[in-house]
Amino acid sequence: MKPKYLQFCGINSFSEPAEIDFEKLLRGGIFGIFGDTGSGKTTILDSIVFALYGKIERARGGVGSDIINYGCDRAYVNFEFETESDEGRKVYRIEREIRRKNSLQKAELILIDGDRRTSIGDGKVSAVNALVQEIVGLSFDDFKKCIALPQGEFAQFVKAEKSERLKLIARLFGLEEYGEKLNARVREKYGFYLGQTQFCQGKLSGMEDVSKEAENSLKSALNESLSLQKAAEENFSRAQERYNLLRSAYEKGVRAAQVEKRLAELSARAEEISEKQQAIARYGGAAAAKKYGEEIQSLRDKILREREKSKMFEERGKSAAQKLADLEKRAETENFDAKINECGASLARAEYIKQDSELLKSKQTERDALKAEYKKFAMQAESAERELSDLTEEKRSLAAERQKAAALGDPETLLQKNFGGALLRGEYSKSFEYFGGRLEKLRADYPADGKLYFAVERELTEKQAHYRSLLEQTVEGRSPDEIFKSFQNLRETRDALTKREHRLELAEQEARRRKEEAGSKLAEITEKGARAKEEIDSLQTKINEVLGGHSDYNAFTAHLRASVSSYEKAKQEIAGALEKARAAQNEAAAAQKECEASVKLFTENLAAAEKNLAEELEKNGFQDLTEAQGLLARYPDIRKTQEETENFQREKLSLEGQRSAYADAASVSEEELASAKEEFENFSAARQKLFSDIGVFESRLKEVSGKLTEKLLIEKQLKHFQGRLDLLEKLRSLIKGNNFMEFIASEYLSDISASASETLLKLTGGRYFIRYKQGFFVGDNYNGGELRAVFTLSGGETFLVSLSLALSLSAAIYAKSLRPIEFFFLDEGFGTLDEKLVDTVMDSLEKLKNTHFSIGLISHVEELKHRIDNKIIVVGAAEGGSSKIQINY
Structure with a gap:
């Protein structure tokens, strides 16, 4: 930049x-x-x-x-x-x-x-x-570090203690994160893995009885119980089959008598059940009709309520609108901002009123000096104008003489067209070589970039081509002596006119410069004078008017501050009232609109409900809603009635089927049945105990196997956490204090020293270079490259070293921008x-x-x-x- x-x-x-x-x-x-x-x-x-x-x-x-x-x-x-x-x-x-x-x-x-x-x-x-x-x-911080170099600080920097030097480098390059910040992150990680290790160790301490041997013991007990399961199942099945056959025969005999008795009871209720079945068939229609009737009444009530609410919100909105209009009119009439600004302006003017009289005297003195200066430059402008008028007349005379000389011909044209040959070829050759050399130097020393470069390259190329063309021409005409004599005469005449014209131009430029300078000064003085007059008038008016007739300055300012406080309070009160009024108006409008939408929706739903009611009554053969409601009243629990008829039919069919099934039932005594039952219960108990044992073994085996898997996983995690903990412990010892940050800072200082050496070698003619080895040392190439401590250097040498380091440091910071410094x-x-x-x-x-x-x-x-x-x-x-x-x- x-x-x-x-x-x-x-x-x-x-x-x-x-x-x-x-x-x-x-x-x-x-x-x-x-x-x-x-x-x-x-x-x-x-x-x-x-x-x-x-x-x-x-x-x-x-x-x-x-x-x-x-x-x-x-x-x-x-x-x-x-x-x-x-x-x-x-x-x-x-x-x-x-x-x-x-x-x-x-x-x-x-x-x-x-x-x-x-x-x-x-x-x-x-x-x-x-x-x-x-x-x-560059960021703000980087710009400060590399654009303004505190050379005096660097002179101290090269001789500073190691700790102070490392602190500066850490601050300039943001290396603090490799010091205490890195230590804090490592401590945090160490604490995390220490906690995880202790957590795993705690969990393992409760799993000491979980082992592979315990798992194998449970597996053996389970296999032994499983081997006894087949015999127990066979005994149980035989006893169960015999008991079931005897019990079935015995129960059939008892059940046959019960079936006949129950069938007689059911036949007595046949007419009652038929009536209830008809009611069940029409019950759904009656319930639907009742629902539509209730819905119709509810919708009518809602429509009435929403219309009343809409009217209420309409009145509320009108009231809020009127209140809003009144408040807005009051705010516009009061115009508190203008009043507050006016009081603030008065206070600001009063703040500086004590200094204005002295400033007024200063401005009046300044204006008097400007008047004298204006007179001086006005005379200079007048003198320059007269001189320009005289020079204009002299230039007209010179133009007439030049016109006469031009009629005789141009000396260069005469020489160029007629002299030719070897006399001019040497000059043309020198010019051709000169412009060619300048073109080569331009291309070698400067990058091909920018408008200026290409403009210069084009000009040099054209000049070189021009002299190449002249070299290639052949010349015929008068003898060289005649041509050269004519050329000299024409050139002497032209040079005399040119010198005279140049003198007039210089004189005219000087006169114009003095005129422009005087004009510029006059304009500047006029502008300053106008500003001074405005400031004087403003100050005078301000002194006269700022207190507005008040003689007590403190009372005047106290009154203004009290007025500002009053106006601001009133402004806030009106602003709060306006906000509340707008909110009330918007809420009323939104609520009224919502009510109107509800009325429309409820009306549409009412028409649909009335239509559905008519269709439902007709479909189920009801004369009106009252008849449907009567049916519902007779059967308040239709589900129970329906269940009653279904149970009746189901029981009747079941009993009739059982009557046929029990016709050929065999006769079994109670003693035979009791003996078979006792045998069956004994085998069932033995079987159940075996099942229970197998379940216990399987459950315990599953538990032990799961804990064993968990134990192996925790042991693996413990090994991982312990390994990380060991690594972090080593890392803590390596970066203890600011060791790591100091290492990085030392690397930066080494790189900066190497870069600074290039500058120092240039500044000292190749004599001195810089090395950093836990401190700055200067090498002397005139003494075999021997290193010297920086405190042995003279004041001038210390300046060169610190300047080289400062430039190297600045370049290192600036390099982040990828732009040249x-x-x-x-x-x-x-x-x-x-x-x-x-x-x-x-x-x-x-x-x-x-x-x-x-x-x-x-x-x-x-x-x-x-x-x-x-x-x-x-x-x-x-x-x-x-x-x-x-x-x-």
Whole structure:
């Protein structure tokens, strides 16, 4: 990224606008920012950071109204910068503003392509911030680390203790996560696996009696019981068969007598059952008719209730609408916002009224000085205008003489068409070779990219082709002496006219410059005078009118604050009442609409129910609903009646079938049946006991087998958790304290030292290089590469080492953006610099700068200020005033 233009106002000590043209400043590759401590040098960098990221590190929370100058109600920054992209170089402009009242920001990002400007980012602050970070390629933290290099800190950094040095590297590269954070994560994992191990050990302690031997013992007992099961089943089956045969014969005899008796009882109820069956057949229709009748009555009741509710909600909505209209009219009539703003404006004006009289005197003095300056430049403009008029007349005379000379011919044309041959071939050949060499150097030294490159390449190619064409021409005509003499005469005449014309042009340019300068100054003075007059009039009016006739300042401001409080309270009360009225109106309208929809639905359902009732009565032969209801009343429990008829039929059929079955029943005594039953019960008990034993064995075997499987799984898990626990224990010992973070930081320092060596070798003519071995050491190639401790270096050598490390560190951070580093600020950070160290600083910076890399030096050292041509002088703000910027190119 390379800055092009910066304008800012209202930030820190700058209450008045300030602007910087970085394109002019960066032409020399090096520029300086100089000023006393506290004058506002760092505010320039703060403004760039605020423009790009919307926050400043020195402000509370990064950003807020506290960065705004106390005399301003807002702060703004306009910043243009150029950056490399996949499509080539692009220029962007970001405009950002922050208000004191609510710390609200506005931001706009603009892509500049020649005269075309395109706004991007939708004007949303969050979208603009994201786009800027993507374009620049650096986060807010990374930008601070690699664009502004605190050189003084790095001078201390190279000599610092190991722990302090590692802390800085960890902070710059975000390595804290490899220190205590990593330890915390390992402790967390260790605690987890320790808990899992203890949990598994606890579960295994309750499974000591679970083993493969216990499982095999249960299997043997189960197999033995299963082998006795067949004999027990055979005995049981034989006894059961004999008992069942005897019992069946005995029961048939008893049952035959009971069947005859019951059949006689059922025959006496035949007529009653027939009547109930007819009622059952019509019962469903009667129940359906009753249901439709109840539904019809319910729907009629609902329609009546919904209509009454709809009327009630309609009245409620009208009442709410009237109340809403009254409140809105009152809010419009009262206009509390205007009253609050008016009181706030009065309070703000009263806040500064004590300082306005002194400011008025200052503005009147300033206006008197502007009047004197206006008179001076008005005389200069008049003098320049007279001189331009005289020069115009002289140019007319010169034009007539040039017209006469042109009629004699052009010397170059004469020489080009007639001189030819060997006299000009040498000159043409030199020009052809010159432009060819420049073309080759262009292609060798610069990448084929950008409009400027292709424009220069096209111009050189055309020049080379032109002289090639001249070399190929043959010349015929007069003798070379005659042609050359004519050429000299024509050229002398033309040169005399050209010199005269050049002198007139220079004089005219100078006169126009003085006229334009005077005009610009007059316009500037006029604008300043108008502003001063407006400010004087405004201040005078403000002093006269701000108290509005009140003589007691405290009473006046107290009255205004009380009024604001009263207006805000009344405004909130009306706003709350409006919200309630709107809610009541909306609720009434919604409820009324819901009631109307319900009436429509209930009416449709009523028609359907009446139709269904008529169809049901006709289908089941009822005269009306009353007849159907009578049937239902006679049989309140139809299910019981239906069950009664079904049981009657079923029992009758069953008894008739049994009568036939029992006709040939054999005779069995009670003694025979009792003997067979006793035998059967004995074999059944033996069989049941065997089944019970088998069930117990199977259950216990299943339980033991399941626990055995679980035990094996837990033992496997325990082995896994114990292995992880052992690994974590080793890891804890390896990363104890900050060992791992210090290892990574040392690797970073080694890489940075290797990169810094390239810069240091360049700055020292190949003499010094840097190595990191638990500290910084400098190798001396003039002494066989022997390493020296950094504390043995001179002040100038320490500066070169720290500068090389700072640049290497900045490049490492900037590398994450995948873009080249083109510009940075260097805060040299020394209290004083002797002449030798000043030479070292300047020589180093001169070696580092190039067309693609510029350096800004921030300092308050006078010697450096005199050694740098392009510079910004920051003058601190006087009491009640603004810091100012003076720029020297």
